[in-house]
Amino acid sequence: MKQPLFTATTITGLTLLIALNLQQPITAAEMSLSVPLELEKPAYAVPWKRYTNSRWKQTDWKEFSNLRYKRSSPIAKFQKFETPGNPENGKKLIDDRQHGGSCLACHVFPNASLPGNIGPDLSMVGLWGRSDEHLFNYIYDPRQFNPNTVMPPWGKHKLFTKDEIKDIVAYLKTLTKASDFKTPDDNPANRPRPIETRDNLDPFENPGMFTVELGEELFTTSGPTGKSCQDCHTDEKAFSTWATTMPKFETRLNKIIGIEEFVTRHARATTGADYLAESEENLGLATYLRYLANGQIIAIDDSDEKTQAAIKRGKALAKRKIGQLNFACMDCHVKNANKWIRGQYLVKPLGMYDHFPTYRTSRGEIWDIRKRFQWCNVSARANELPPSAPEYGDLEIYLATLNNGRILSVPGIRH
Ligand code: HEC
Numbered sequence: 486m487k488q489p490l491f492t493a494t495t496i497t498g499l500t501l502l503i504a505l506n507l508q509q510p511i512t513a514a515e516m517s518l519s520v521p522l523e524l525e526k527p528a529y530a531v532p533w534k535r536y537t538n539s540r541w542k543q544t545d546w547k548e549f550s551n552l553r554y555k556r557s558s559p560i561a562k563f564q565k566f567e568t569p570g571n572p573e574n575g576k577k578l579i580d581d582r583q584h585g586g587s588c589l590a591c592h593v594f595p596n597a598s599l600p601g602n603i604g605p606d607l608s609m610v611g612l613w614g615r616s617d618e619h620l621f622n623y624i625y626d627p628r629q630f631n632p633n634t635v636m637p638p639w640g641k642h643k644l645f646t647k648d649e650i651k652d653i654v655a656y657l658k659t660l661t662k663a664s665d666f667k668t669p670d671d672n673p674a675n676r677p678r679p680i681e682t683r684d685n686l687d688p689f690e691n692p693g694m695f696t697v698e699l700g701e702e703l704f705t706t707s708g709p710t711g712k713s714c715q716d717c718h719t720d721e722k723a724f725s726t727w728a729t730t731m732p733k734f735e736t737r738l739n740k741i742i743g744i745e746e747f748v749t750r751h752a753r754a755t756t757g758a759d760y761l762a763e764s765e766e767n768l769g770l771a772t773y774l775r776y777l778a779n780g781q782i783i784a785i786d787d788s789d790e791k792t793q794a795a796i797k798r799g800k801a802l803a804k805r806k807i808g809q810l811n812f813a814c815m816d817c818h819v820k821n822a823n824k825w826i827r828g829q830y831l832v833k834p835l836g837m838y839d840h841f842p843t844y845r846t847s848r849g850e851i852w853d854i855r856k857r858f859q860w861c862n863v864s865a866r867a868n869e870l871p872p873s874a875p876e877y878g879d880l881e882i883y884l885a886t887l888n889n890g891r892i893l894s895v896p897g898i899r900h
């Protein structure tokens with residue numbers, strides 16, 4: 486009786502092995518299943534609250550698309566234009582930052598301070614021979630004329646009322662003289678591009694270096710289990726290239742994870758510490774792990790199907806129009822790269838990834854890449870997602886692979 490039983494067990498065991506292999510083919514591009522990770526809890530503070538420790542506003546833009554959901558936004562129909570409005574009020578409105586940065590973000594107007602140049606110079610639009618009705622409809626919803634425009638549908642998305650748009654039209658009709666720029670920098674055509682010359686690895690120049698010190702300290706600090714990172718990883722040289730391979734597809738979570746989420750989940754599973762996304766400790770360790778790989782080239786392995794699918798999704802998300810302002814990432818960072826949106830210079834994807842986490846002098850904070858994604862979501866007036874959202878993972882790996890071959894230099898320092 487013993488023999489058949491033995492055989493059956495062997496067969497079951499073999500079948501199980503084969504089945505496991507078929508279901509989970511781990512490739513070099515994916516994170517190894519032997520890496521301890523806590524897999525149950527969210528990696529961020531719940532409920533996720535926007536902008537911990539920041540001045541950003543708490544508006545809810547749920548009626549507009551974001552990177553997770555699409556909301557329909559039909560293009561407005563051409564409307565009749567009757568009574569012209571008040572040009573004085575129109576003049577105020579084109580420069581009113583309460584309305585999504587308003588017109589100066591993209592257009593030069595007379596005497597404007599630091600206008601952008603994504604759209605045409607409008608300082609002589611009064612001579613263009615455009616009818617009031619055309620201008621009204623263009624501002625109300627420019628998609629009527631150019632479905633791929635980057636100009637927001639100001640009326641359709643309720644940034645301005647019809648009366649306000651009539652006032653703007655009345656003001657535009659008064660514009661007949663080329664702009665006199667008060668200072669040379671006000672002219673976006675001549676404004677010098679920001680060139681980063683600070684030594685980002687000098688602690689006197691980059692306050693972000695304190696984050697590296699914190700990370701180094703945490704590496705040797707014991708957590709609730711009594712273990713520190715160093716207890717299991719005695720030689721930090723083991724991590725001299727690891728960060729250049731991240732983010733990665735994580736089979737157990739069925740999504741791309743970045744270094745920040747890795748830190749949260751790996752620490753929970755090993756030292757027992759709970760370093761939530763965007764906390765000082767999380768930034769410390771995530772920055773330190775990248776710092777250890779500084780000088781190495783970014784080398785994301787995109788050879789497997791799961792990673793390729795994620796990159797494809799990330800690319801599609803980068804093209805998706807989101808928010809009340811109806812912007813896609815590509816609108817600013819590809820279509821209009823090297824131009825100005827107000828006083829801010831739009832950078833290209835190449836070079837956008839190798840210096841994260843980055844110290845932002847304008848904020849006095851170090852930001853990881855996910856927080857930067859959130860900020861850009863909010864500047865389009867779209868609801869951001871929690872830091873470890875799968876959509877951000879897709880965007881991150883897309884951006885990271887575009888930066889393959891670039892040298893890692895962390896922490897960065899930027900405006
Ligand atoms: C995000 C950038 C952006 C913002 C902000 C913006 N525009 Fe535009 N605008 C454009 C672009 C780009 C064009 C060029 C045509 C196109 O691509 O639709 C344009 C074209 C125009 C035109 C020319 C239409 C024509 O008939 O050729 C007018 C007028 C105009 N914008 C007015 C405004 C006004 C008024 C505001 C503020 C309420 C505004 N724009 C805000 C990007 C912008």
Ligand code: HEC
Nearest residue numbers: 516517519520521712713714717718727751752755756770
């Ligand atoms: C109890 C032991 C233990 C502790 C404590 C520990 N780790 Fe690990 N760590 C591991 C094991 C096991 C692996 C997987 C090694 C393998 O698969 O070759 C690993 C892998 C890693 C990796 C590489 C992951 C990959 O994709 O291959 C990094 C980076 C890492 N640990 C960082 C840390 C940091 C930072 C800490 C402190 C928060 C820490 N570890 C604490 C055991 C530990």
Ligand code: HEC
Nearest residue numbers: 812813814817829830832836837857858861862865880899
């Ligand atoms: C309305 C224009 C706009 C849109 C849309 C936009 N961004 Fe940005 N983005 C900016 C500006 C402005 C900066 C700051 C540039 C600077 O630091 O000089 C920036 C910076 C960044 C940076 C940091 C670049 C660096 O080198 O430090 C990343 C990464 C980024 N954006 C990603 C995204 C992603 C992903 C999306 C889509 C979800 C997006 N952006 C959409 C305007 C935009």
